[in-house]
Amino acid sequence: MSNTEKKPIRLGMVGGGEGAFIGEVHRFASRLDGAYELVAGALSSTPEKARSSGEALGLAPDRIYDNFEQMATQESARADGIDAVAIVTPNHMHFAPAKLFLEHGIHVICDKPLTSNLEDAKALYEVASRSDALFVLTHNYTGYPMMRQARQMVANGELGNIRLVQSEYVQDWLTEEADNKQASWRTDPKRSGAGGSIGDIGTHAFNLSCFVSGLEVESIAADLQSFVPGRQVDDNAHIMFRFSGGARGTLWCSQVAPGNENGLRLRIYGDKGGLEWAQEDPNFLWFTPFGEPTRKITRNGPGAGEAASRLSRIPPGHPEAIWKVSPIFTAKQQPPSARLVRAPKLIQWCTSPRSRMG
Amino acid sequence: MSNTEKKPIRLGMVGGGEGAFIGEVHRFASRLDGAYELVAGALSSTPEKARSSGEALGLAPDRIYDNFEQMATQESARADGIDAVAIVTPNHMHFAPAKLFLEHGIHVICDKPLTSNLEDAKALYEVASRSDALFVLTHNYTGYPMMRQARQMVANGELGNIRLVQSEYVQDWLTEEADNKQASWRTDPKRSGAGGSIGDIGTHAFNLSCFVSGLEVESIAADLQSFVPGRQVDDNAHIMFRFSGGARGTLWCSQVAPGNENGLRLRIYGDKGGLEWAQEDPNFLWFTPFGEPTRKITRNGPGAGEAASRLSRIPPGHPEAIWKVSPIFTAKQQPPSARLVRAPKLIQWCTSPRSRMG
Amino acid sequence: MSNTEKKPIRLGMVGGGEGAFIGEVHRFASRLDGAYELVAGALSSTPEKARSSGEALGLAPDRIYDNFEQMATQESARADGIDAVAIVTPNHMHFAPAKLFLEHGIHVICDKPLTSNLEDAKALYEVASRSDALFVLTHNYTGYPMMRQARQMVANGELGNIRLVQSEYVQDWLTEEADNKQASWRTDPKRSGAGGSIGDIGTHAFNLSCFVSGLEVESIAADLQSFVPGRQVDDNAHIMFRFSGGARGTLWCSQVAPGNENGLRLRIYGDKGGLEWAQEDPNFLWFTPFGEPTRKITRNGPGAGEAASRLSRIPPGHPEAIWKVSPIFTAKQQPPSARLVRAPKLIQWCTSPRSRMG
């Protein structure tokens, strides 16, 4: 009975037309709990494709838009206009629609990274701060139940004082020059922004490191590299961190490490214990209280607590994937902070609240 | 764009009210691709609970029924009546509603096991054979992409002649006398039928063994046991098989093996190679051509073929769970045999077709 | 300082000449702690090979024998004659030398299985019972520290009443007709005895099941098969057990399961907890107290006790292999029972004492 609200949230989408990857994933996630209804879309920058994509999704003809500006104007004028918009475009197209929908008072669910440059990010922060609408950034991996469990255990002091935060996100799909839609925009600095692997996947590892540890970074040393000849953005990065309070850590992201599909991994150690987790086997969290045997904590199994079960739908032992944005959409989720409780109907989205932009 | 049909299938549900487990899982699965719309329900045998459960799910008041007989009669009389019904009750309540809805020409999606005794199973087979409606049994694990991959590899001869099929489904949640709704009916022969662990989980291991190997059993030797004092059904079973054609195998199911959550595992060996798979890590299939190194085949990764990708929604490396009944509901799925192509709108359900009942 | 005895035990060997496998492994094991000195041998049934093998090992010319009868006679007559003999021949050549050396008062370390038929086994038991010399059977896997740990935990009641003992020993090297020395005698009933896989490897799984659980078998149901055309002994066996006291279990051994090298695995469950162990990753033991997270107990790590550390030489984290017979030879080992304390110098051998033959 996860859909405790009888009226689903009316959702629009920018991007996500035929051939897109992340837009479809957002749609899977939006349907799962029955809490959203996709009713409008500016699904492609090519009007014909926007139309055919909208029709394939069964949108009403008058709510299939040629561009996001049109959608923002018309939807905000309707009595039954969208409550929220999901922005699932390449990085360079996050800022403009996010700003516009916020200015129209429509909540924004934006795929990461925030924007493709720092200037836009700061400007967006200003806009979001002035708006009554929420701005939500989908760092989806924080929605894994075992990442919530880890964060809770750190907060409870079960690891003691945190000393080390080791993260990595390693892939291999860009080992060679690739010629497909996903590779193309991700390696084009005009569309991806200055970052290659660092923006596409490193951002997730960094986000998890801070989310779970509760720490902030004080200084970094980084070595970025483009291994594939002709590549204009980094396809590998090594970063060393010094966190506030004395903890240290590293982040390794790569898209050129053959044998790795989505090797997102987090290891965190304090003076009382350690935790290890790997995204490709996400239902397990390995916990070692110093001087005791390592324990395998499973989602909803013994040893896992409320922080994990709040984001979980099924019993232990049944592998539970995370839909790219499911933590955001799940109706079970409680707001991480009181500052979010402004738009009750949207409470369940808010994994990465605006307040984290500050 | 998985929802290529603009009009979702209208779905009713028998069972699955407040406190139920499998009904909610069916609802998750039905929503994921947007191919179904839950519009009616007889959600509990207690009328008040049936009503409050239906309201919580947002059903129209006139389509919340006190019992399944009422639902069958009234829905079959409506122009916009349900196309299909999901039966998610305890085992002893599969037969009666399944029979009734088939007789009303409404397709039936029934949770396993088929019925709680052999007599009912045979009777249901007769009913289903005479009906134009489909009868679908949700042996959901066959919907895992890597089980499809395995079945395809066996069919392709990549393992040679099959010699051994080793399966197990091992849990621990009934190690002690349990006092909760799920344990209660599963250990009560009046509701679960004669089988305990063998009907609840052994049936999945058996189904997978046959589904992947393509073999039929010729003879068995079984040793069933009730370890927990006072338990009236088996909580552990060891079975040895002789398959047609000379292959052999075993099945072990248990609900009293501490440390196992949902240890469903299949290993199959032929004279040219072997395959191993474990449900708790379902995105990997381990393949060894005899005399060569073992290979890790990943969902949608190199080495995986079309049989796997048809049932998969996301790229490799992003763990993809299987919703309890998702293979049945997925709009991507093709019919396993031509005999199913009678109700085109329902093609996508038919993992375990009526023909397998024969 | 493991060699606390300054005078090593004088060892002879029957079998183990050029091209042999297990004889060399016995020699590795005998050297490791410096507790044995190989001084005599009847290393092959071919005198020339016996001689060249003995020379290659640096034996004195007068202690290289043409046959075991000669060795028994002459060594028992020497003042500095061998204290013990290791019998490392094919199965059919265990009985005669074992009987002879026992009759000469020389301790016998015999590779498994005991003999190649039951009649010989009973006769050997009589001989061993009358002899002052020890008879030691090298069921070496009981020497793994984590198997000692497991046995101790069962004995301590940490698993409660044992309900299930699941064992398997699975290989693939005989998947096809093989033409080499090791395969040749193992598939020839004249040399291996009636058992194929069951005698070669099944015996280890069975031994471990009893060693760790402390249970005795009451009745069995077995299905043996020879899959490879023309093979005269079993290459696969499925066995179901009923143990005294009500526990049940299975044993699967196979030499035709592609992808398995030495898949010896033991899982044991009681009403309070469960244990799992795999020989190919022998330094870890997985323990689940019912209702708590699974723990990874490591050799010499936290959670492992004295029973394990007695048979271990190095700290945790450094993988420690078990030489085929090392538990028998290790000077650290204490006698499993007081009945063994008859030949103090040999105490350290006695993993599988004669008393278990009864």
Added chain:
Amino acid sequence: MSNTEKKPIRLGMVGGGEGAFIGEVHRFASRLDGAYELVAGALSSTPEKARSSGEALGLAPDRIYDNFEQMATQESARADGIDAVAIVTPNHMHFAPAKLFLEHGIHVICDKPLTSNLEDAKALYEVASRSDALFVLTHNYTGYPMMRQARQMVANGELGNIRLVQSEYVQDWLTEEADNKQASWRTDPKRSGAGGSIGDIGTHAFNLSCFVSGLEVESIAADLQSFVPGRQVDDNAHIMFRFSGGARGTLWCSQVAPGNENGLRLRIYGDKGGLEWAQEDPNFLWFTPFGEPTRKITRNGPGAGEAASRLSRIPPGHPEAIWKVSPIFTAKQQPPSARLVRAPKLIQWCTSPRSRMG
């Protein structure tokens, strides 16, 4: 028949008396193949302990020495004097005995690290260059068969041009202030030298990185930390490398990461493939040719070649540990380069030849 030389090498030992760790491991390794015989020792800096330790090991009374100077003088004067000496003292005591024995023409097998400061290392290099005796440094992990396999595969071009070398060696035993012999000298800069974790374990990870990749480091950025209050040496280090030819990599070593025993791990990636290996599961090497499924290569199994089998004693599937210095002592080993073939009897030691000091 690994001992093809009838006369074992006569070995002396400096350090390794009662309570020592690494000395005993050297003794295990020296015995395994029967190629060495321990005949002399200066086993402790405390004469009484040196004597009782030597007696416990069964050394002749006149070859138990009070100090290494005495042993060098007297052994080099004997006709049956030691051929080689194993130096197994704390780091600060490597230089003086190594220098002295080399000057006496006795081969030196020295535990890592080379010396406790750079000045001594350079001086030792000069001495070794002028000596006819060999200087051998026991970076033992290079003796794992699968590390030889990896190195061969890199040399064969199976990974293409190497881009990334990621290594780590992570432990937890110094998470808190420890009070035992092993911890004591390792955290005392007077005895361990300037390095803590970096010299004790980081040196192994670095050695493996270069050994397998064949690359040399051009520049580094390192961040060392002492987390435990009062600790005078590093207990954690993060290092970024730029290798000659453009490859990059990192090394993480730590002794304060709870849950890690001896987490030595190497991952290496080129433009054609990747390799992954972990010391705690050393018999497996994971190889991914880009665009193909990952393969599990096992020691002596299909896919493993001669480079691995040369250093292996037993068939696949039987876990084979590496004794701390076994690669050095094994009689099977061939010299890595022609420059070593000066002292034929010692060829089999030379994993880390003097030439690598240059």
